[in-house]
Amino acid sequence: MPDGPRLRHNPLIDQRELERLHEQCFSWALTCAGGRRAEAEDVLQMTYLAIVEGDAKFSGRSSLRTWLFAVIRNTTGSRWRRARRSLETLARIAAFAPHAEAFVEPEMPAENARVLAALRALPKRQHEVLDLVFYRDLSISEAAQVLGISLGTARLHYERGKAALRARLADMGPAA
């Protein structure tokens, strides 16, 4: 556990620990932002600002990583809620807006692109649970904390997500 400077308004948080988790946080922000890089960067900056200013307070009831993922997800959600209230912002981020950030499929092997497409096609909660449990090694209980849902609901999304993902991958067939 790093022993670096503590944040003034979040004394339980070690800045070096945050720095260590930065890459994972960005990866989770990418998932929350639907793979849009600029949006993920904005979300992460807002998350860090909320942490520095103490608007998001870590009380140590969960691991720092679980808490960070929850804050990132909530930040993404609140950005979208605010955006809906603003027609201008909605136009910027909506897929039909000419100046919206276009979704660009990153360069990667076809098989990986196929899996990502299948994941994106899942309902949001199923996608998020599978991402957290399979890729980030969170337990289903921790994933439930991140998503702010009950353990039973998280289990349901997990089981349904696995079944749906298998079905989609089978429908898509092998990568070209």
Added chain:
Amino acid sequence: MNDPTLDREDEVLKATVRDGLAARDRALPPPRFAHAWPGTERPRTATWRPALAGGLALAAIGAVSWMLLARPGGESASPADLRATVELARELSSPDYWRVPTDDLLAFAAPPLNAELPSPDGFHVSLEESLL
């Protein structure tokens, strides 16, 4: 990392998902931490301190205005000032008159009396004479 709760099919699915997301993360590397980190912490007093200073300034201006324009005994003494005068008179006439703060006495100035009192001619007694 193998999870004992996962069966063989789940392990394959997990590995597939991990490979896909890892490839995405390799293709979209994160910005540097220093780029995303807000840097210097903004003190939480930054927002309320100017408001407090403004409030204090307004209060000071109000107090000075009150002292200049509406203090008790001035030309425009208000009913509240008169009440204060009555209160001071009551305190001075009580057995504990010596408890009245000197500052109150120094600040006291009776409002001008707009009535003529009967005064016998030649009846002028100085303060010194009255004490004898």
